[in-house]
Amino acid sequence: MSAGNGKRRGVAAQAPPNPSKRFQSGSPATGNRNPNPSPAANGINGMEDELMDEDVFQEETLFMYEEEEEALRLLQDEALASRLLKWKRPALSPSYLSSLENILFQQLEIDYVIGDTNKDLLPMSSGPAAILRIFGVTKDGHSVCCHVHGFEPYFYISCPSGMGPDDISKFHQTLEGRMRESNRSSNVPRFVKRVEMVQKKSIMYYQQHETQPFFKIVVALPTMVAGCRGILERGIQLDGFGSKSFITYESNVLFALRFMIDCDIVGGNWIEVPAGKYTKAIANISYCQLEFNCLYSELISHVPEGEYSKMAPFRILSFDIECAGRKGLFPEPTHDPVIQIANLVTLQGEGQPLVRNVMTLKSCSPILGVDVMSFDTEKDILLAWRDFIREIDPDIIIGYNICKFDLPYLIERAEALKIVGFPILGRVRNSRVRVRDATFSSRQYGIRESKDITIEGRVQFDLFQAMQRDYKLSSYSLNSVSAHFLDEQKEDVHHSIISDLQNGNSETRRRLAVYCLKDAYLPQRLLDKLMYIYNYVEMARVTGVPISFLLSRGQSIKVLSQLLRKAKQRNLVIPNIKGQGSAQDTFEGATVLEAKTGFYEKPVATLDFASLYPSIMMAYNLCYCTLLTPENSRQFNLPAESINKTPSGDSFVISDLQKGILPEILEELLAARKRAKADLKEAKDPFEKAVLDGRQLALKISANSVYGFTGATVGQLPCLEISSSVTSYGRQMIEHTKKLVEERFTMLAEYEHNAEVVYGDTDSVMVQFGVPTVEAAMKLGREAAEYISGTFMKPIKLEFEKVYYPYLLISKKRYAGLYWSNPDRFDKMDTKGIETVRRDNCLLVKNLVTECLHKILIDRDVPGAVQYVKNTVSDLLMNRVDLSLLVITKGLTKTGDDYAVKAAHVELAERMRKRDAATAPNVGDRVPYVIVKAAKGAKAYERSEDPIYVLENNIPIDSQYYLENQLQKPLLRIFEPILKNAHQELFKGRHTRNLKNSTPSNSGIMKFAKKQLTCLGCKALISATDRTLCSHCKGREAELYCKTVANVAEMEVFFGRLWTQCQECQGSFHQDVLCTSRDCPIFYRRKKAQKDMAEAKMHLDRWEF
Amino acid sequence: MADATMEEGETKLFERKQAIYRSLDEKYVVHGQRYMGQQYSHIYFARLHQLRNLLRSLVSKWKPHLLVNTVLGLEESKECVIVGTIYKHMKLKPSILDEYSKERSVVPLVKAHNFVHPDDHLILEDEIGRVNLKGSLLIPTAFVTGVGLALHGKKTSEGDFWVQDILEAGLPPQIKSSAHSEDKYVVFVSGLNVGSNIFNPLQFQLFVDHLTGHLGGENEQKTASQIVRLVIAGNSLIIPRSVLNGQALTPEDQSKLTEPIKELDILLTQLAAAVPLDIMPGPTDPANSFLPQQPLHRCLFPGASAYNTFFSCTNPHLFELDGFQFLGTSGQNIDDLDKYSIAENKLEYVERTLRWRHLAPTTPNTLGCYPFTEKDPFHIETCPNVYFVGNQDKYETRLLQGPENQLVRLICIPRFCESGVAVMVSLAPSLLRI
Structure with a gap:
């Protein structure tokens, strides 16, 4: 994982890499798109999250091409140019222009590039350095690009015993030498900038001493952290100490995250840079309105509360493309043209879109309320779209499956057409979009293949990924997702028809454009409906990671971020010990009580543990830093009352001796959730409500993911002692509850019936108290919850929430019942499994x-x-x-x-x-x-x-x-x-007993069979003269006719209703229905109705004698 | 005919008067067409085409200074006229999708009789584009999906169309018939509902006897003799559909099915022997459900169909009698309008369809119809003299006078089994009697 980084860098192919700028001896960067880096070779197979910095060299990504010569294409068209003016961001006020104002903005994206040290801000340094870039929006809607200088990558190692401050310089030299050895081609003046001795403490295990000496190793560039770590982990030869290998601490923290943690910046919060503390860049390298340089120490990061909990008016672009595929083949960028791009731009917080347009190849009839821009060549479309992006300057780009399809397709298509200027879609001038394949695997979400596309300064939010991540649905097609959430069926045009529509006239292309627009519109509707912006920004704020991490990475980075922040406050450092266990190394999970299957016709009360696992961790002070190893336990000789021995046999010290970090994080999260819920009740403003609701949800999810973090054997910092203790406590509590309930609520204790625990799940216990009414069951349920809660350590609490009545228990994790939360009316039918x-x-x-x-x-x-x-x-x-x-x-x-x-x-x-x-x-x-x-x-x-x-x-x-x-x-x-x-x-x-089958009309024996008319009444063969009935059935004409005609009538009703419904969906009378959405519930019925009706009519026609 | 009185003893013979009958049902016959998988776009297209030509010619008289534009060609705040088909967006409109896709809800769905909702709004569609209609002039409750209109107005900045004036197709031209002074009558009846439990055999027998001249005094008999035709406008039979589930029928079910048919045949035979009669299928009859409904099969009426005075017709039914044109339906078109729009009374719906020059604008959207490809048979080309609608709640009539001196007698025929009322229309000055 050390040297092979070069091949993961996406570097512009067109910009010939300058070898002198390279620092790694690993495989030289090839091409801009990289085929799958073999995960096995990198040893990251199965890793939930790979944390790797990727140095991007400013000069390399830039791409030499005189922009001025090629004036914006859209501007050439005067009508469009005037529209673009309307779309532009609001103009800057004079105080901004003259740098007199503090710049306050909400940041959305933070990344870094390697550039030359800024001499004005850092006169003491030289050589290449990492420059952080914060992109964001002010409350007036101005776009901001803030270059932050002076923040250096670093990590810790524990100081070998016997080494003192005097040995630092020696150590430094040795390390520097080893670094240079493995990066020969590099011309960095110094790899290891400094080695400092600091007093810290490891988070692992309970320790009695306060602090220990650690070496803080500051390196020149972020990628060197990994290289340096590798060298130290493998061991280096130190004079006087022999060969030593080290455990590194916090060496797996991404640079941008490191910066955020150290500056107390959380994802999506507001940052202020006071006037006078920033300098305008001499030459703007981005398209942002406000671009400036400052020192990292000058940033003021605001806690997202009160005024700073609001959202800036981001620009959200939702888009969709259509490609004309060849017959029978899914479109491929090397062959098939992009024919339409529909765009919808919305300002965050506003209902109506700011811009709706569609770009089409060849003419297209106008669409009401939509800008239709037609172009003659594909090159024009692509470049126009690029210009559009640049002018409209979206902060967030959304769409449906854009990350896997639309964006890569556009980029690969432009490549196939040799439009070199196309992929400059980011906010940095002349900087190309970088695409690479990524495999995302996580225990929670499974393995997903996707493309990692970097559009500098713009957050991508693929609704498709979000849906797959957040909801369990039977189908994730845009059609069924929007039917599910928006109650809207969408017309689905099969991609084999798209080419026909494109090759038709401007009307058929308009048809396609309407369809394309709808596909661009629906993601935006979904985004609004599900309040994704609020929820995700809140999640980023709570967990402290950039928004872009939330979609592209798993749960563990969120916990790690919180852990790092907390550890920093306590002067603790986190070792990098990932991958110590194998994936098979699991522990006993949460077992459930044996289900007494049956149909319960008396109310069954459900007692739930509120946030069981977090509560256990808090109650028993379970944490990395409270864990007592067996030898430590012997050594420290602690009194028994200071130790909690968990049911799984591990020991943790009580909070009086050492308060755990995880419990503290959890306490804060749950307290914050309580606050958010209380505020939510008070809040009147719908936007505020949305924010608060998003926050409380984010807090809940975060609290629950802490336990998972400790149990992820291939995660960042697994600690099975903690997770197995948690589950063992959990099991114990469920059993304890069962025992208490069945002991207390008995006829002996003068209750009417004996209570019976019928089932217990991870965090709930179902009790049949035997009483016949819901009300009585609720009363007893409450009583039991209160009584049993009293026997638990705080804050573990058993809550009574609902009664199932009746309750059908099928087996473990499978049950159904009517859900009652009040005695008057049931709320819903609840089913599981x-x-x-x-x-x-x-x-x-x-x-x-x-x-x-x-x-x-x-x-x-x-x-x-x-x-x-x-x-x-x-x-x-x-x-x-x-x-x-x-x-x-x-x-x-x-x-x-x-x-x-x-x-x-x-x-x-x-x-x-x-x-x-x-x-x-x-x-x-x-x-x-x-x-x-x-x-x-x-x-x-x-x-x-x-x-x-x-x-x-x-x-x-x-x-x-x-x-x-x-x-x-x-x-x-x-x-x-x-x-x-x-x-x-x-x-x-x-x-x-009665069976009936249809006879296939196309196969086998039917090819030899001769068709003969049969009597409609009794199926007897009839001669050609009697066309309808046999002589026996002649008298039953009326009856049989009624039957036939009733059948026809029924088919007709179906036909009429089905096909007009499709017209309705399609939104047009005068055009044939094209939709082939197989997800649509009436698709087959519609088809069948056609056939049935034709058949029924043929039957009827035989009556015409 | 509840008022038919019994009187004995007259022997005077009246010769039944005759009138020249010409059926114009041809355009409603679907027979022989084979369904080729076509969809409904064709019929809408045909409708729009027919109506557009008409409306365009009218617009040149109505607003000669205005240009007729297409929906897509609209320019902001520029006044013009657009022609197209109305689509009414209805919140409450039941959708077959919901029936299929919604999971069973705990709250049962309330069957509404009228699906109108204050939020409904209108949209105009021409061949290619749709535009939202705004403006106080256009009242959504008065219109239904499928009506063709010309609208004067302009596009707003929001992209809607602000309606300033409306042009309907108006009454079609009437073919002037040579006036007859002779007293001839046509009798309309509907909703006999033979086979239902509210069917009263005695009541209907009285009606038959009256018509055939077996009842009443001289006056009544004289009147009866002046009846030249009987039109049965739908729902003569109630077919127990529950029996017809694709299974072989048990003998009881067989008789349940065939008994009413036989009973009706006996009565019809009596009638056909005395007076020419037209029988139209209705929604409950053993006929197909798509409009135009095809004639009831002769095999259902082995007795009556032996007479050449027995005519089984389509629904809608169009015919001429002594040069007077009669047009009518068994009521589905008006009932459907009643579900999707609002009017003071049923006659108003009847009038609207005439003004829209379309018998059943809600086809195929909410009312089933055959997916025609070449034409829209429900387009009313000429203004009838009598326009009748069967199976209504109560008897209503009005004489409607058009701007070009068209005179139309609009009639709602009540259900006979409930009201015991048949409607007699005089051929002469379109007088009316019950």
Whole structure:
């Protein structure tokens, strides 16, 4: 991890790197986009978070190209130029211009570059140095770029015993020599700037002595921290001491974060630079309105409270692009042009967008309220977009899947077209956007591949990533996400149609533009609706990390940031000991009490521990710095009452001896949350409310992630002693609660019934007190909560929150019940672990389960639920179930060959490609399929089929598969606690005897069969003269006709309603519906309605004799 | 006919009068067309096309100084006229999507009779663009989706269209018929609901007898003889749809289904023997549900269909009698308007459809219709002399006079099974009698 950094640097290819500027001997930087750096080689495999600084050399990223010669393209058009003027940021007032005013701004992004030391501010230094850049916005909406000088990278090592202040210079020299050895090509005058001796204490383990000597090693550039750390960890030869290796402290802290911690800056807070303390840059290197230099010691960082909790009017750009792909292929930047870019710019806090425009390739009819800009060549579009970005100067760029698709596509496309000037989208003049592949893996979020795109000075916020991170949804398509949160269906145009629309006329391109605009608009709506800006800024403020970390990194950096801040206050240093354990090295997790499965028809009270794990950590003072190692314990000989022995066998000292840092962080977080909640009640202003609500949520999440941090074996600072103690305490408390409840609430103690604990989860215990009413259960629940809380160490508290009545307990972590928080009315139906939301099931399962639970819990009608299941089973066997209910959807993530095992959806995609490459699903698409009847013994993956193909060719559905593999398990789970012979009752018997299958119209034997008319009444073959009925059925004409026509009428009603709904969604009468959104609940029904109606009509036509 | 009195003893014979009948239902017949997967855009397009030509010619008289613009060509605060189809954005409009996608809510959905909401607003769409309509002149409750209009106004800075004046298509021109002085009557009846529990066989038998001249004194018989035609405007039968679920029928269900049909056939046979009759399908009849509803199949009425005086027609139904033009529906078009807009009485809806020159503007949006491709058959080309609507709550009528001296008799025919009322229309000066 030491020297290989060079290859992770994204450096502009066009700017020939000057070798003299390089400091690493590692592989020289190649190209601007780097193929996956092999994670295994770097030894960061499985790391939750890789913390690495990446030096960016100002000169290298800059890109020599005379901007002045190429005037802004948009400005060439006068009409547009006048609009741009309207869009520009407000002009600076004279006091700003003459540097007389303090500059107060909300910072959004902090990064650093390597440049020459500023001679005016730091006359004593020379050579290259790291310059921090803070980008932000003032409350008047001016953009700010603040260059901070003088802050130096450093880390600590413990001072070897026997070494004193006199040995420093020797040590310094040795280290300097080793550094130079490994970075031969570099011409930095000095690698290690200083070595100082400081008095600090390690955070690990309880220690009796106050402080110890440490060496603080200050290096010239941030990347050298890693190099230097490597050398010291491997060990160096010191005269008189022999070869020594060191544990380094705080050597894994990112430079920008280090700066923020040392200057007390938290993410998204307000920073003030007093007048006179800053100097204007001679030549502006950024496009910001206010650009200046200052010393890091002159910054005033404001705590985000009161006036400083507000938000500056950021500019948020939401955009979406359309590409014209070739038939059957997903668009590739090397071939397929970008044809449209839709943009929406909004000022934070304002409802109406400031700008709505769309840039199109070739002409496009006007759209009301939208600026339509048409261009003749792709180059013009791309450059116009670049100019637009530059002029509009957004602080935050949002969109849907922009990080993985839109932005990389634009950049790669520009590269393919050799438009060298395009990727200057950041705020630094002539500085190119850097793209690289990144793998993000985290225990909480799983492994995600993404692109890491650096647009200097602008925060990217990809709603797609945020959705995946924050919500569990069955589908993350923009369509289904907006249907879920905004209650809005969106028209989905299949990418194979896009090219047709583009190649049409200006009307069809307008159609596309409207679609594109909607895609740009929806992310903004989502952002507003979910209050992402507030929540994320608050989260950044609470945890003290830059906003951009929140999306791109895991939980641990947030805890680490808080830990570092706290440790700094206490003069503690944090060792860099990550990766000590393997990922398999786990501990006993939170077990749950055995579930007594059954259907409880009496109220079940739920006792919850409020923030259980944080409370345990606080109550028992669990922390790195209170942990007592066995030998220390012997050595210190502490009295027994000063030690907490945890159920897992570890020892921690009590808070009188040493107050833990983690408990302190937690206390502060929870106290702050309490405050925020209290303020929230008081707050009237909706914006203030939003901020406070975002804050309390952020605080809650942060408090809960502390425990996870200590248990992350591959994390930054794992300490399994802490986490296993926490869970063991947790288990103990649950058992303790169970014991107390069952001991106290008995008939012996003159309660009406014996209480029974039916189930206990991680932090809650379900008790059936035996009383018949919700009200009585609530009373007892409260009593129990209070009584039991009294037996716990503060602040652990058991709270009574809700009653489930009735309550269906299926197994561990699976239950359903009606949720009552007041005795008058139930609040909702609550389910956990039941197939109401799972996405790999077909809709039928979900509907059936929901309906059954509804019948059982709300209607209290168990026989009704059984009957309903039977009817559905019968419908399924009789082939009467709507196809869309049977569709199973899976994402196609790789092509067929890459899958180790054959999967149904992959096989289907292959088959569909053979049928028609143009409409076959591609990698990245979701593949919907149904399971059809096939030859005996055929594997499940061979029986998958495209629903539309099934509809068109009357292919029979494998109802047995659905019965056994889809319905059976979830239904039995629900019914087994209720019914005795559930399987027998539900899946065997009369209702399963009638079977009906459709005959496929396209395959096998049907090719040889001769079609003959059958009587509509009795299916007897009839001669050509009687076209409708056989002679036996002649008398039943009226009846049979009624049947036919009623069928037609029904189909017609469906057809009419379905297709007009699609028109509604589409927002136009006079154009055909194009939407092919398979996520739409009516997509298949719509298709089926067409076919059914045509069929029913044909039947009807046979009556015309 | 509840007032029909019994009188015995007259032997005088009256010859039933006759009138020349010409069915113009052709345009409503869908038969023979095969559904090819087309969507509804065509019918809207056809409608807009028909109406635009018409409105444009009218605009040149209405506001000759103004230019007709397209929605996309609008320029801010420049007055002009735009022509297009109205889309009414309705908050309460039920959506099939909700039915499918919403999880079962604990609160049951209230079935509303009228989906109008104060927040509803209108949008005008021409072939390619849509624009929000603003202005106090345009009252959203009076319009429905699918109506074609010409609007005078200008674009506001917010991108809306401020409406200053409205032009509807207006009454279509009427074909002048040579006036007849002879007393001839056409009888309208609707909502017989044979097969429902409110159907009263005696009441209907009385009506049949009266019409066939088996009842009443000389006067009544004379009147009866002047009836030249009977029009049954829909809902003659109630089909128990619950029985028809795709399953084979049990014998009881079979009879439940066929008994009412047989009963109706007997009555119709009596009628057809005496007077020419037109039977139109309605929403409850054994017919398709899309407008235009196709004629009831003759096999349902083996008895009556033997007579050449039995005419099974489409709904809507258009015919000429002695040169007078009759146009009418079984009521779906007006009922649907009643769900999605507001008016003082049903006649006002009837009048509106005539002024919009469109029988059923809510098709296909909220009222099912066949996805026509070439034409919009509901466009009213000529102004009828009588415009009737079946299956209404109560009897209402009005004589509507158009600006070009068109005279139209508007009639709401009540449901017979509830009111026992049939409507008699005189052919002469469009007089009316019950």
